[in-house]
Amino acid sequence: MKIVLIHGQNHKGSSYHIGKMLAEQFSENEINEFFLPKDLEHFCMGCYACITDEEKCPFYAEKKKIMDEVEKADLLIFTTPTYCLRASAPMKAFIDLTFTYWMSHRPRKCMFSKRAVVISTAAGAGMKSATKDIQNTLFYWGVPYIKEYGIAVQAMSWEQVSDKKKARIKQDIEKLENKISNKRNVYVGFKTKFMFGIMRMMQKKGLGSSPEDKEYWKENGWLDKKRPWDK
Ligand SMILES: Cc1cc2nc3c(=O)[nH]c(=O)nc-3n(C[C@H](O)[C@H](O)[C@H](O)COP(=O)(O)O)c2cc1C
Structure with a gap:
C-alpha cells in the first residue's frame, strides 16, 4: 500500500506523531511524507495562470513533486495542528495551490478510488473545524472514503501528552487502521456523483472557468457517458 502523508506543519508534534503512528500500522507499506511549508513555501497569488495551463503556475515544479505522489497513493493522510479553530495556514495554502484538482475544474480520475484520513490535534477545542477544511477539499477532489480523527491533547508538544492520553490515541489509531484495512472496496457515493x-452540466453549458477546463472534461469523455469512477 502506497501512503502519502501531508503535514500542515514542519515540526514533529502531536499531529505528526499520530499521523505517523497510523501510517506505520499498515503492513507492507511505502510511505512518502511532505511537510508544509517546507515542501511548498508559497501562497496562491490569484494569477489564474493555472486555469488555462496548470504548468504555468509559478510554483508548478514544487506542487508537481507532491501531487505526483498523491496521485500514485492508495491512502492519503493529512495532519494539521488546530490553529485558531481551523487548519494551519500552510495547509490552507496547499489547498489553495491545488484548487484545479477540484471537481469544478480538472478532477483526476485516480482520486475517485482513494482513501484518506484527516488528523488534527488541539489543546482543547476546534479539531472538528480544522479537519473539516481538509475533508471538504478531499470531497471536491473526488475522494470517496474520508475518515477524520481529532483529539484534544491538552499539550503544546507530543512529549507533553500524558501517557494515559497516548494509550487512548494508540487504541483509537489501531481501530482506525482496522476499519480502513477491512474496507476492501471503496464506492463513490451519491453525494459525489x-x-x-x-x-458536468456547468462544463456542458460553457459555464466553467475556461475553455481549457471544458476541453479537459471533453477529452476524458465526461461530457458524454464516461465517468471517473468507471472501472
Ligand atoms: C497559533 C496557535 C493557535 C492555536 N489555536 C488553538 C485553538 O484554536 N484551539 C485549541 O484547542 N488549541 C489551539 N492551539 C494549540 C494547538 O492546537 C495544540 O497544542 C496542538 O496539539 C498542536 O499540535 P502539534 O503538536 O501537532 O503542533 C493553538 C496553538 C497555536 C500555536
Whole structure:
C-alpha cells in the first residue's frame, strides 16, 4: 500500500506523531511524507495562470513533486495542528495551490478510488473545524472514503501528552487502521456523483472557468457517458 502523508506543519508534534503512528500500522507499506511549508513555501497569488495551463503556475515544479505522489497513493493522510479553530495556514495554502484538482475544474480520475484520513490535534477545542477544511477539499477532489480523527491533547508538544492520553490515541489509531484495512472496496457515493453531475452540466453549458477546463472534461469523455469512477 502506497501512503502519502501531508503535514500542515514542519515540526514533529502531536499531529505528526499520530499521523505517523497510523501510517506505520499498515503492513507492507511505502510511505512518502511532505511537510508544509517546507515542501511548498508559497501562497496562491490569484494569477489564474493555472486555469488555462496548470504548468504555468509559478510554483508548478514544487506542487508537481507532491501531487505526483498523491496521485500514485492508495491512502492519503493529512495532519494539521488546530490553529485558531481551523487548519494551519500552510495547509490552507496547499489547498489553495491545488484548487484545479477540484471537481469544478480538472478532477483526476485516480482520486475517485482513494482513501484518506484527516488528523488534527488541539489543546482543547476546534479539531472538528480544522479537519473539516481538509475533508471538504478531499470531497471536491473526488475522494470517496474520508475518515477524520481529532483529539484534544491538552499539550503544546507530543512529549507533553500524558501517557494515559497516548494509550487512548494508540487504541483509537489501531481501530482506525482496522476499519480502513477491512474496507476492501471503496464506492463513490451519491453525494459525489450528484456534485460531479452539477459540475458536468456547468462544463456542458460553457459555464466553467475556461475553455481549457471544458476541453479537459471533453477529452476524458465526461461530457458524454464516461465517468471517473468507471472501472
Ligand atoms: C497559533 C496557535 C493557535 C492555536 N489555536 C488553538 C485553538 O484554536 N484551539 C485549541 O484547542 N488549541 C489551539 N492551539 C494549540 C494547538 O492546537 C495544540 O497544542 C496542538 O496539539 C498542536 O499540535 P502539534 O503538536 O501537532 O503542533 C493553538 C496553538 C497555536 C500555536
